[in-house]
Amino acid sequence: MTTISTVAHLTNGDVSPEPAANALVSARGLTKSYFGRTILDGVDFDMRRGDITVVIGKSGSGKSTLLRAMAGLTDPDSGLMTIDGTTVFENGHRTEAWKKESAEVGMVFQTYTLWPHMNVFQNLTLAPRKVLRQKKDELRARAEAALSEVGMADHIDSRCTELSGGERQRVAIARALMMKPKLILCDEITSALDPPVAAEVLGVLTRLKQEEGIAVALVTHDMAFASKAADRLVFFSNGRIRVDTTPDLAFNSCDDPELAKFVDAVRF
Numbered sequence: 689m690t691t692i693s694t695v696a697h698l699t700n701g702d703v704s705p706e707p708a709a710n711a712l713v714s715a716r717g718l719t720k721s722y723f724g725r726t727i728l729d730g731v732d733f734d735m736r737r738g739d740i741t742v743v744i745g746k747s748g749s750g751k752s753t754l755l756r757a758m759a760g761l762t763d764p765d766s767g768l769m770t771i772d773g774t775t776v777f778e779n780g781h782r783t784e785a786w787k788k789e790s791a792e793v794g795m796v797f798q799t800y801t802l803w804p805h806m807n808v809f810q811n812l813t814l815a816p817r818k819v820l821r822q823k824k825d826e827l828r829a830r831a832e833a834a835l836s837e838v839g840m841a842d843h844i845d846s847r848c849t850e851l852s853g854g855e856r857q858r859v860a861i862a863r864a865l866m867m868k869p870k871l872i873l874c875d876e877i878t879s880a881l882d883p884p885v886a887a888e889v890l891g892v893l894t895r896l897k898q899e900e901g902i903a904v905a906l907v908t909h910d911m912a913f914a915s916k917a918a919d920r921l922v923f924f925s926n927g928r929i930r931v932d933t934t935p936d937l938a939f940n941s942c943d944d945p946e947l948a949k950f951v952d953a954v955r956f
C-alpha cells in the first residue's frame with residue numbers, strides 16, 4: 689500500500705492497533721463479505737471531531753458499506769468500532785452501548801431520503817419520537833431550529849413531494865440534526881443535483897462544521913468541494929483505505945499512481 693508520509697498517522701498502514709480513544713468514531717480491522725466477495729478488507733479508520741472528511745474511490749470499492757457500518761445499518765463480519773471511546777461493535781456483534789452511542793451518528797443518502805407520505809415536520813420528528821420518546825409538541829421548536837440551520841424554516845409543514853431535490857436533501861440533513869449528532873455521514877447526497885444546488889447543500893455541511901462543530905464524512909465526486917472544504921481526503925480502493933491525507937497533498941503532490949489516476953478522471 690502506498691501512503692503519503694506527511695499524515696502517516698492517519699493511514700491504514702500506520703494506525704495503532706488499538707482504537708483511538710480521542711476519536712469520535714474509531715474502526716479497527718473492519719471486514720465484510722457478500723457472497724464470498726470481500727467488500728471491506730480490514731479497514732482502520734478514525735473520524736476526528738469537527739473534521740470534514742471526503743471519501744473517494746471507484747464505484748464498488750466499499751465506500752457505502754463503510755459508511756453504513758459506521759451508521760449501524762450494516763454489521764461488519766469482524767472488527768472493532770468505538771464511538772466516543774465506547775466500544776459499540778466487537779466480535780461480530782453490536783454491544784449494549786450501541787443504541788445510546790449511535791444516536792451521535794446521523795446519515796443522509798443520495799435518494800429516497802424522506803418518507804414521501806409524511807410532511808417535513810413528521811419526517812423530522814419520527815426518530816426522536818420513536819427512539820428518544822419525545823412528545824410531538826416539544827419537538828416543534830427543535831424541528832424549527834434544525835430547519836433554520838439548513839435554510840428551510842419556512843417549509844416545516846410542507847409536503848415532501850412539493851420540495852425540489854436540493855430542498856429535500858437539506859430537509860434530510862435537518863432530520864439528521866434532530867438527533868443532535870456529532871457526526872453526519874453523507875453518501876453521494878448531491879449526485880442527483882445540478883451543480884449550483886449541490887454547492888448550496890454542501891455549503892450547509894460546511895456551516896454545520898464551522899458553527900456547530902459537527903464532523904462530516906462525505907462520499908462525493910465533487911473535487912471542488914473537497915479541495916475547498918475538506919480537512920481530509922480518504923481514497924478507498926478494494927475494500928481498504930489506500931491513501932488518507934489532506935486534499936491539498938492529494939491533488940497537488942500525490943505520489944500514489946492509483947489516486948492520481950482517479951483524481952484526474954473525476955476532476956473537471
Ligand SMILES: Nc1ncnc2c1ncn2[C@@H]1O[C@H](COP(=O)(O)OP(=O)(O)O)[C@@H](O)[C@H]1O
Nearest residue numbers: 722723727745746747748749750751752753754
Ligand atoms: N447488501 C448487499 N448485498 C450484496 N452485495 C452488496 C450489498 N451491499 C453492497 N454490496 C456489494 O458490495 C460492493 C461494494 O459496494 P459499496 O460499498 O456500495 O461500494 P461503493 O459505495 O464504493 O460503490 C458492490 O459490488 C455491491 O454490489
Ligand SMILES: [Mg+2]
Nearest residue numbers: 751752753875
Ligand atoms: Mg456507494
